[in-house]
Amino acid sequence: MPVYSAPTKDTQFVLHDVLNVSTSEIPGYSELDRDFTAAVLEEAGKLAANVLHPLNVVGDTEGCVLENGVVRTPKGFREAFEQVKEGGWPGLDMPEEYGGQNMPHVIGTAVGEMFSAANQAFTMYQGLTHGAASAILAHGTDAQKDTYLPKMVSCEWTGTMNLTEPHCGTDLGLMRSKAEPQDDGSYRITGQKIFISSGEHDMADNIIHLVLAKIPGGPEGIKGVSLFIVPKFLVNEDGSLGARNGVSCGKIEEKMGIHGNSTCVMNYDGATGWLLGQEHKGMRAMFTMMNEARLGVGMQGLAQAEAAYQNALDYAKDRLQGRDVTGAKNPDGPADPLIVHPDIRRSLMDQKSFAEGARAFLLWGATLIDQAHRADDADADGLISLMTPVIKGFLTDEGYDMTVLAQQVYGGHGYIEEWGMSQYTRDARIAMIYEGANGVQALDLVGRKLAQDGGKHVMAFFEMVKAFCKDNAGQDESFDKTFIEPLKTASKDLQAAGMFFMQEGIKNPNAALSGSYDFMHMFGHVCLGLMWARMAQAAQAALDAGASDRDFYEAKIATGRYYMARRLPATALHLARIRSGADPVMALDAESF
Amino acid sequence: MPVYSAPTKDTQFVLHDVLNVSTSEIPGYSELDRDFTAAVLEEAGKLAANVLHPLNVVGDTEGCVLENGVVRTPKGFREAFEQVKEGGWPGLDMPEEYGGQNMPHVIGTAVGEMFSAANQAFTMYQGLTHGAASAILAHGTDAQKDTYLPKMVSCEWTGTMNLTEPHCGTDLGLMRSKAEPQDDGSYRITGQKIFISSGEHDMADNIIHLVLAKIPGGPEGIKGVSLFIVPKFLVNEDGSLGARNGVSCGKIEEKMGIHGNSTCVMNYDGATGWLLGQEHKGMRAMFTMMNEARLGVGMQGLAQAEAAYQNALDYAKDRLQGRDVTGAKNPDGPADPLIVHPDIRRSLMDQKSFAEGARAFLLWGATLIDQAHRADDADADGLISLMTPVIKGFLTDEGYDMTVLAQQVYGGHGYIEEWGMSQYTRDARIAMIYEGANGVQALDLVGRKLAQDGGKHVMAFFEMVKAFCKDNAGQDESFDKTFIEPLKTASKDLQAAGMFFMQEGIKNPNAALSGSYDFMHMFGHVCLGLMWARMAQAAQAALDAGASDRDFYEAKIATGRYYMARRLPATALHLARIRSGADPVMALDAESF
Known part of the structure; x- marks a missing residue:
């Protein structure tokens, strides 16, 4: 059974010794003194280690099951999700007017790492909801915000993003999903979307799908794409749930990893949707969600590397095999622990120096987002925009490699599922792919962001x-x-x-x-x-x-x-x-x- | 469904244009003219592509099942194994006196790559048998050779190697398995071995286990380890099968990949065994098998990279997504194929240049083995001994990385099991671990082989x-x-x-x-x-x-x-x-x- 403990001390070091958050001039940062952040991180760390982490292997083993159109999440997920909601964690850095706690993004990032490290598949339900809520917050009408945000900030309702279709992923201009305007101002959404994380599940009363589709007669290609809010259940004027909408899960995918998250084929059969933001400007609205998601995925790279490293380190200290060439370190035992061997050290130091460096990089990046949003700093916004593909691409590639190194420390025991090290690599693998494959990140960086x-x-x-x-x-x-x-x-x-x-x-x-x-x-x-x-x-x-x-x-x-x-x-x-x-x-x- | 076709043309190029095998002075090489090797490779390639490859996904999906002490291999494996045996492939480079075809090792390597690329898990049953037979050939008495080799060369009986125990992998000096001498010259073998590939299955009449164990009273540590032949069924004097021996499969492991091969916990409960080679010189005898196995594992690194690359290339030519920045290449279609994009090219060229380079390296290495064995050339033997950890460690690390690159070309489709790309990485992962984890290869190279x-x-x-x-x-x-x-x-x-x-x-x-x-x-x-x-x-x-x-x-x-x-x-x-x-x-x- 793998172990996990939250790296609170390291996070505190970055926040206070390196980034000096509490003396920063970013609005809201003055509250972030050592004691305050320690209290938040310790609570989050306990939840991660004691509630989410034990469900990580369960999620991998059981996976999600689709029966009669309903997706059953692994045993224990529902109860854990209740605990996350009760703690108010989903709304940590969301506005108070919608039920959030209005903390800076840097705190959300520090907590997010812990949750993702403890259970990536589980944390995605919450993470995508956060992203969808951010998109509604940035581009929604007041009525839309009032209807959806309070429930999404609390995760009573969860959210999804629907971009990919069977024939198009990166090249969304090829999209076929249609949105036909109706007399009441709504749209009839028709089409099929694939790879929809958390697309259907049993942990929330409603699921708010953000769906890209084309309004007939609009511009060709990517310039004719609009974004729509398509709830699983229509919402009545009084906020209660109405009729089931014309959207359903047709299949869940068999994947290499993140089995605890339902990856759905979503069929839209004349579903009712409402335009989010402007007609034909869907990509702009989606990119609010996408940029947040990319940073979140970069964080997953770190998170899986950290979790895998903790286990590799434990094993290297515990497993007795061979002798230190410079003299026995455990002369009374049958052999020395693995950690005496230089090549095991090399591997552990690769992992350790990556994880700690990546954590500082991510938290620094989060301060740039706070600086941009809370202090309207266009330079900080430009810098994090430049960094986003680097954070996503580099941290997920390296994070994956680190899980492979961690697995290798276990020798044969790393390859059998019993020890849990295979799951870290299988889960970490997706982060190099989703939210824009890393080659697309590199293209974004060199082809767009540099100039x-x-x-x-x-x-x-x-x-x-x-x-x-x-x-x-x-x-x-x-x-x-x-x-x-x-x-x-x-x-x-x-x-x-x-x-x-x-x-x-x-x-x-x-x-x-x-x-x-x-x-x-x-x-x-x-x-x-x-x-x-x-x-x-x-x-x-x-x-x-x-x-x-x-x-x-x-x-x-x-x-x-x-x-x-x-x-x-x-x-x-x-x-x-x-x-x-x-x-x-x-x-x-x-x-x- | 993944594709595979044997790279016969590339192999022929290496054999004849680069290595000039038929004009080499190595005994037996003069027969290897272009037409002859083409005929062998084409037959092997057909078997690999048409029989073994279609079972690759089957093996991954079904896996092996242990019921009442019997391991059931995936559907179709038995019939395919019969075809492999009928073709005489297992004895391709084995001596004629034991039913082999006495071809050079370089041909066995070229064929082995094809079989491994088509179905690694399946080919391991045959590969380990070959290794065990080589150890008996090198260290067995005439009676042992006569008893076991004819059946093993034909793969009527298969073989295994038993080294690892729960508390020791690399450090075999810690071994606990015991071998007590009996009056009739046999030994009573007691102990537990883990990670035994092909340890139990339903494709052969008998399984010949080569087992490392300690004879009580012998030297401490690795110097007190001996090697034993422990058949699943005892063999009567007339060659017929006798009583079931005291060896059984206690469990099969749940693994990340190579599901089609049964990885067994083997329990030896006073099983009857016979010493192979000298008392306390078990490691020397085992290394005959181990060195062969290490080269075979290096070959698996190439094989999985080649198979994954073929699929990535197909997908890159087929999948339409985005436009060539220098001008549309498929102007009448909705988009250009992936292969127009420089970063996809980078990935494909990494894979192609690795696979073709690795093939040349392996086949050259195989000629050194032939030179050493067939021409008693000590320099060639020294050179391949130096190269063995490089072939094993470098080709499996790089081979794995290439399967990850190939999977990445598919984007999200690479992560779902439907397309088969996940299996290539999951199967390739083991090669970095078994037969000595790659860190141990590096230690062998620098700590031992260099000097x-x-x-x-x-x-x-x-x-x-x-x-x-x-x-x-x-x-x-x-x-x-x-x-x-x-x-x-x-x-x-x-x-x-x-x-x-x-x-x-x-x-x-x-x-x-x-x-x-x-x-x-x-x-x-x-x-x-x-x-x-x-x-x-x-x-x-x-x-x-x-x-x-x-x-x-x-x-x-x-x-x-x-x-x-x-x-x-x-x-x-x-x-x-x-x-x-x-x-x-x-x-x-x-x-x-």
């Missing part, structure tokens, strides 16, 4: 790295050598790649696009390098100030040194690949493969 | 690369720049890493062991770089000679250029990691994790 607002945001990122290096160099030779210099080198690699794209991409867009995946990864490494430099500096400051928990802060610095020495140099390889240009990638005719 | 015979074999490898570069440089500027120079650079990186190990490892063994995994991967890249340089040279020679199939040879050169430009530079990153030494890896106390 956004005249390249202003990527320049601001480089300036930020430069400023950090300038402000923190020259005080400690060891810090300069171990953290500042590698960060400078990696950042220069990234700039050189951007320069290559500018120069070559003008002549041939494929020269840039052939390197887009490498660019996304090198960008991720530079971000984690920056985070580790900031964390090491914060840890050193705490040590210098005489912090009592010296082991904790020294371990932070040692883990950061590992990342800088062994992971960050990957930027040079990515740059070499990028500079090889389009020719090696595009040389073959399709027929010559 | 074997005074480092003679690794020096011979470097000399071989150098000689190739010297012999082939200066004739074609483009070839020099694209193939020779990158190969030289990568080979120098590898040598520099070896030098670092020599210098630092003397002071601190952890300095070498911390870089062992990186070393294994950089060694693999140099091997594939060498293979691609040889393939490109062979393809150019064929073009210069006026070969009619110009597209095929030109595609080979283009694919090689991709590998050299985009994959091989990874050696620099591995070297940088290695040079960071033990400190970043070992800095933390176990308690500080």
Whole structure:
């Protein structure tokens, strides 16, 4: 049986020692003192560890079952969902007027990591509801907000997003679902959507589907797509539930993982829907949900890596196998624990340095969202827009790789389902795919985000790295050598790649696009390098100030040194690949493969 | 439903254009002319594609079932196994005196790839039998050979290897299974073995278990381990089957993949066994089987990558999504096929360049085995001994990564079981673990094989690369720049890493062991770089000679250029990691994790 405990101490370190949230000027942050966030995180951590985590294996083993149009979730899910609702967790960072607690997004992110790590499939029911509610909040009429948000903020009703159809995923311009205007202002929605997470289940009184469809006669392709609110049960004027709408679950998919979440084929047979936002501007409204979802998926990459790592670490300390080549560490036992072996260390340090770096990256990203939303800061909005594909793509690719490393620590025991390590890799695998496959994230980054607002945001990122290096160099030779210099080198690699794209991409867009995946990864490494430099500096400051928990802060610095020495140099390889240009990638005719 | 077709043309290219098998001086190779190998490969390919491949999904879906001590294999497996036996495939490279066909190992490898790619779980029944038969052939008495080999060569009886116990996998010195000598020269075997592939099933009349156990009173640890033949049914003097032996399957494991193969807990309750080889020299005898198995597992890495790639390629040509940024390629259709997109190309080229490079590497390795066995060449034996952990570790890690890339091409359709892409990754995952987890391969390479015979074999490898570069440089500027120079650079990186190990490892063994995994991967890249340089040279020679199939040879050169430009530079990153030494890896106390 796998273990999980919430990484509260690490999260507190990032919030307070690194990001200094309580002294930030972002509206609402002044309340986030150490005691307050500790109280929130401890409560969330208990729920995650004691309620959600034990259901993780149950969800994987039982899966969801469709019978007579009704989806039965795994045993215990309903009761756990009640506990999540009672704690008010779904509305943590939602507006008070709709029943939320109005906390900053950074707190929602810290809590979200714990819930996802404990049970990704379960937490998706709540996560997609949050996203759908955000879309209604941003684009709905007052009447729509009043009708749906109070119930969605509390998760009495859950939400979904409906984009994909059998013949189109990324290329939504090919969409066939139709929305025919009716005399009463509603629309008749007809079509089939696939891969709809939480599309049908037994944990909520109503399910609010946000559905992309085309209004006949509108513009061709993606410019003719609109977004609709399609509730499972129509809602009466008094808020009570009315007739069942013409939407049903036709099938649930057999998947590699996240068995506890129902992935549905949804059939819309003349269902009644209402326009959300403007006609033909459906993608804009959907992107409110999508961007939030992408950051949430990036968080899943971290979450699964963290959960898998905790288990790998336990096993490495517990399993006795072989002897330390430099001398027995457990001379009275039959063998030494796995953790004495350098190659096991390599694996554990890869995992540890990723998880802690990714957590800092995500929480920093969440502060940018708060800065953008709460302080109307367009620069912060631009920066997080740039970072979104990096967070989604890099953290899910790396997060997956870390679950594979964690599984490997178990040897043969990692491959049998009994130990639970296979589930971490199978669950983590989806995060590289949904909400835009990672290749599409790379395309978004290089093809769109880099040049956004005249390249202003990527320049601001480089300036930020430069400023950090300038402000923190020259005080400690060891810090300069171990953290500042590698960060400078990696950042220069990234700039050189951007320069290559500018120069070559003008002549041939494929020269840039052939390197887009490498660019996304090198960008991720530079971000984690920056985070580790900031964390090491914060840890050193705490040590210098005489912090009592010296082991904790020294371990932070040692883990950061590992990342800088062994992971960050990957930027040079990515740059070499990028500079090889389009020719090696595009040389073959399709027929010559 | 996934597709598979045997890569006969590519295999023929490696055998004849690159390795020139029929003009080699290895005994038995002169028979291997193009027509002969084509006939063998085509027959094997038909069986793989038409009989084994359709059962791959069946095996995954049905799995094996244990009822009343009997394991039922998936529907169709028995009949397919009969066809494999009737074709004489199990004894392809076994001695004629035991019913084999005495063909070189290189042919067995080429056929083995096809069978494994079509159905890994199924092919393991045959593969482990081959390994067990090889161990009996090498270490058995004449009576043992006469009793077991004819039936095992034909696969009337199958074989297993029994090493792992619940508390020990890699560290077999901890073994508890006992073998008590009996008056009649036999031994009473008692103990529990786990993870026994093909341990019990319904496809053979008898199962011959090779079991490691300790004879009481022998040396401590690994030096007191002996190997025993323990048949499921005792064999009478006349060769007929006698009483059921005291060995039974207690459980079959629920696994992440290879569901079609029964992974058994085997209980030995005073079972009758016979010593194979010498007392207390069990590991030596087992390593005959183990080394063969490791090469076979490396082959599985290639095989799953090839099978997954074929499907990804089909899907990329078929699925219409988005438009080529440089102009529509399918203007009359609703969208262009996925294969127009540079990032999809990157993924396909990674897969293609790996699979073709790995095939050449494996077949070359097989010629070394033939050279060692058929021509008693100790240098070839040393070289393949050095290469064995590289083939096992690098090809299974990379092979797995390629199945993940192939799955990714499908987007959401890759995650649902319906399309079969999940199975490739789930099946491929085990290859990184069994027959010695890949971290153990890296340890074997750096801790043992590098220094074997005074480092003679690794020096011979470097000399071989150098000689190739010297012999082939200066004739074609483009070839020099694209193939020779990158190969030289990568080979120098590898040598520099070896030098670092020599210098630092003397002071601190952890300095070498911390870089062992990186070393294994950089060694693999140099091997594939060498293979691609040889393939490109062979393809150019064929073009210069006026070969009619110009597209095929030109595609080979283009694919090689991709590998050299985009994959091989990874050696620099591995070297940088290695040079960071033990400190970043070992800095933390176990308690500080």
